[in-house]
Amino acid sequence: MPQIRRQSGHHVLVVEDSRSVAGLLANKIAELPDLQVRVAGSLAEARAALEEGAEQFFLAVLDLNLPDAPDGEVVPWVLEQGIPALVLTAGVSDDDRDRLIDLGIIDYINKDNPSEIDHVVRSVGRIHRNRNIGVLVVDDSTSARAYLMALLHRYGYRLLEAKDGQSALRLLDEQGDQIHLMLCDQHMPGMDGITLITRVRQRYCRTRLCIIGMSNHGSGILSARQLKAGANDFITRPFLEEEFFVRVNQNVALIELIQEMENAANHDPLTSLFNRRYLADAGQMLHEAARRGGRGLSVILMDLDFFKHINDRFGHFGGDEVLTQVAKVLKARARASDILVRYGGEEFCLVAQDVDQKAAIALAETLRQAVASMEFCLDSECVKLTLSVGVSTRLGSDLEQMLHDADNALYQAKELGRNRVVATPVTDS
Numbered sequence: 001m002p003q004i005r006r007q008s009g010h011h012v013l014v015v016e017d018s019r020s021v022a023g024l025l026a027n028k029i030a031e032l033p034d035l036q037v038r039v040a041g042s043l044a045e046a047r048a049a050l051e052e053g054a055e056q057f058f059l060a061v062l063d064l065n066l067p068d069a070p071d072g073e074v075v076p077w078v079l080e081q082g083i084p085a086l087v088l089t090a091g092v093s094d095d096d097r098d099r100l101i102d103l104g105i106i107d108y109i110n111k112d113n114p115s116e117i118d119h120v121v122r123s124v125g126r127i128h129r130n131r132n133i134g135v136l137v138v139d140d141s142t143s144a145r146a147y148l149m150a151l152l153h154r155y156g157y158r159l160l161e162a163k164d165g166q167s168a169l170r171l172l173d174e175q176g177d178q179i180h181l182m183l184c185d186q187h188m189p190g191m192d193g194i195t196l197i198t199r200v201r202q203r204y205c206r207t208r209l210c211i212i213g214m215s216n217h218g219s220g221i222l223s224a225r226q227l228k229a230g231a232n233d234f235i236t237r238p239f240l241e242e243e244f245f246v247r248v249n250q251n252v253a254l255i256e257l258i259q260e261m262e263n264a265a266n267h268d269p270l271t272s273l274f275n276r277r278y279l280a281d282a283g284q285m286l287h288e289a290a291r292r293g294g295r296g297l298s299v300i301l302m303d304l305d306f307f308k309h310i311n312d313r314f315g316h317f318g319g320d321e322v323l324t325q326v327a328k329v330l331k332a333r334a335r336a337s338d339i340l341v342r343y344g345g346e347e348f349c350l351v352a353q354d355v356d357q358k359a360a361i362a363l364a365e366t367l368r369q370a371v372a373s374m375e376f377c378l379d380s381e382c383v384k385l386t387l388s389v390g391v392s393t394r395l396g397s398d399l400e401q402m403l404h405d406a407d408n409a410l411y412q413a414k415e416l417g418r419n420r421v422v423a424t425p426v427t428d429s
């Protein structure tokens, strides 16, 4: 079988002699983020396209029946160039299907059915995103591991392998943030699949790391036990490659969807900062860690002064633009470990770990000055804005109490004439 190279390009080669199908595909694929399409109407045009460099193409979508290649000759030729291929067919017999799968294509799709065109486009997007999806294959058999890796490689996943449970745990320790899916054999020396799954689940939930257990035909009870131990899914060996890909891709798509939903639930859509809901969870965890570890924690609450005037002058959309710019300025001055939140309409909150009162006041002062030095120009009219800030470093019983203290300090800052930082007394109860 031809060797598929590691894909880094962002171009899709569509080889299709029907102008309408090629045009439809090209338009829909081009709507996907960061993708470009090159259309060829024949094998000769495909050859010409690849003369400019095969590496730019991460995938080819191929028609089996071309004027100068009526028997699918384009398929082995493209695969020999190291480019993975999806094949468009007009009805396919079982023999044709077997022949195509044996050649090493990713999938075949019936182009007569218009809804299948959307399936092609979804697959293209999936394969392009797979370069960012890390898959860990855990199997003690070298040949079984190599087989799984070759299949996943065809789909463009980023791959890691481990020959036993201990090595898998080590890799998760070192590179866990890069691993999204683990495929795990059951029978391995030292640590079996169920024990490994149980241990991994103590650290990673089902929506963060997907696990697919693998068991051999006839051992149904094992798949049930793998699922109970925390696997998201299982695959019985031997399997059809098509089933394998559908299961792997569906599980990865589900994790992506959940992460997208979590992201949306935790962020403010206007400024892309975290929202209050996220602060309640993540901020409280920081508070508990600070209490346990005797560490410092600061809450800095900020409110733009007289923001109503901005809306009155520039309209609500102008006000939105100003809020977005302020968020950027604050973000640029926050550390990666800080939680910066859009707390309310024109209110922002920053929670910073390991910061004592002196440092918190200095940080608040930096943020105040950063906003005060900005100039907002809309409709060729420029205005300046100021920020009142309340700081709390007294840990109190929980984050809620710190926010309450910071709010009192902010109120004082407003009362004292705005554009200033006020901190609460530091003594803890």
Ligand SMILES: Nc1nc2c(ncn2[C@@H]2O[C@H](COP(=O)(O)OP(=O)(O)OP(=O)(O)O)[C@@H](O)[C@H]2O)c(=O)[nH]1
Pocket: 270, 303, 304, 305, 306, 307, 308, 309, 311, 315, 316, 317, 318, 319, 320, 323, 344, 345, 346, 414, 418
């Ligand atoms: N454009 C825009 N305006 C908002 C948003 N959320 C709140 N506001 C506006 O922010 C203004 C807040 O007004 P006030 O609470 O009176 O406070 P202020 O004018 O900033 O005055 P002080 O806080 O007392 O200095 C109101 O006009 C709100 O409509 C938003 O998402 N976009």
